Each structure stands twice: as C-alpha cells, then as structure tokens.
Amino acid sequence: xxxxxxxxxxxxxxxxxxxxxxxxxxxxxxxxxxxxxxxxxxxxxxxxxxxxxxxxxxxxxxxxxxxxxxxxxxxxxxxxxxxxxxxxxxxxxxxxxxxxxxxxxxxxxxxxxxxxxxxxxxxxxxxxxxxxxxxxxxxxxxxxxxxxxxxxxxxxxxxxxxxxxxxxxxxxxxxxxxxxxxxx
Numbered sequence: 001x002x003x004x005x006x007x008x009x010x011x012x013x014x015x016x017x018x019x020x021x022x023x024x025x026x027x028x029x030x031x032x033x034x035x036x037x038x039x040x041x042x043x044x045x046x047x048x049x050x051x052x053x054x055x056x057x058x059x060x061x062x063x064x065x066x067x068x069x070x071x072x073x074x075x076x077x078x079x080x081x082x083x084x085x086x087x088x089x090x091x092x093x094x095x096x097x098x099x100x101x102x103x104x105x106x107x108x109x110x111x112x113x114x115x116x117x118x119x120x121x122x123x124x125x126x127x128x129x130x131x132x133x134x135x136x137x138x139x140x141x142x143x144x145x146x147x148x149x150x151x152x153x154x155x156x157x158x159x160x161x162x163x164x165x166x167x168x169x170x171x172x173x174x175x176x177x178x179x180x181x182x183x184x
Contacts, residue, residue: 036094
C-alpha cells in the first residue's frame with residue numbers, strides 16, 4: 001500500500017497539537033510505503049510509515065492513497081484492498097511479528113539505541129520485502145533472457161541473474177538497481 005503526503009504547512013494547520021512534530025519527517029508530495037494500519041477506538045486511522053528511519057504512526061488524513069493494495073506480508077486481515085470493509089476497533093495490521101508481539105515496537109526502538117540487531121534486522125527484512133512487493137510505474141522492466149534468467153534494464157549494466165521471487169520488483173545483484181519483475 002502506498003500513500004502520498006498532502007498536508008502543506010502542517011505547523012500552521014495543527015498549531016499546538018502534537019502532530020506538528022511530524023512535519024520534519026514528511027515531505028510534501030512524496031509517496032510512502034505503508035507498513036501497517038492502526039484502527040483506533042475513536043474511529044481514526046493511522047498509517048505506519050518508516051522512510052529510512054524508525055517507523056511512526058501518522059494520521060491517515062495527512063495522506064492520499066495512491067495504491068490501495070494490502071501487503072501480502074500483513075496478518076490480521078483477509079482483505080486485499082484499503083479501506084477495510086469491516087475493521088474491528090481497536091485493530092492493527094502489519095507483518096506477523098509486529099502484530100503478535102505487543103512490545104515489538106518498543107524492542108525495535110531499544111535495539112536501535114542499544115546496538116542490538118535481532119529486532120532491527122527483522123524489521124528491515126520486512127521493510128525491504130514491502131518496498132519491493134509491487135511493480136512501480138517509474139521503473140523499467142528487467143529483460144527476460146531465458147526462463148527465469150533476467151538482465152538489468154539499466155543502460156551500461158550487463159548484469160544477468162536467475163530470479164525466483166514473486167515480488168513485483170527485482171534487484172540487480174551487480175549494482176542494486178531496482179527493476180520491475182517481468183516474470184509476473
């Protein structure tokens with residue numbers, strides 16, 4: 001699932017409200033991958049965004065949904081698209097470990113601060129999977145050479161590799177270029 005940040009001049013609109021601290025992390029017009037959704041008792045919805053940093057929960061009203069496909073890595077729902085038709089509240093959906101361990105988020109923050117790696121590595125594994133889950137219109141498709149063998153779509157890159165992922169984006173092993181997956 002992807003959203004675009006749409007609130008211009010957040011500090012003025014939310015003067016004196018906690019949300020004004022969010023403005024330093026979000027860029028107007030930028031598209032973000034959603035890593036979880038929190039349905040609150042009061043009827044509000046928050047999106048978990050973590051663009052190259054520790055994730056935060058942001059009000060859904062800050063965003064326009066640009067791709068409403070639910071991640072296949074999320075647990076807690078059988079629906080494929082946002083918004084969910086009949087969410088229970090309170091209700092949080094995200095990847096398995098985040099959903100099953102009430103203290104996962106706290107452990108993530110503690111591990112980052114203390115230099116431990118288990119929770120941090122698990123978090124970044126899911127972030128990479130979700131970032132590469134669906135094809136992106138601004139990326140080129142890798143070229144199919146034969147069967148599951150692909151060649152990087154980028155000029156001056158001659159990298160060829162065998163691919164077996166079901167993700168919409170594949171990563172060139174030579175230079176880490178992101179290519180849409182032509183095998184889907």
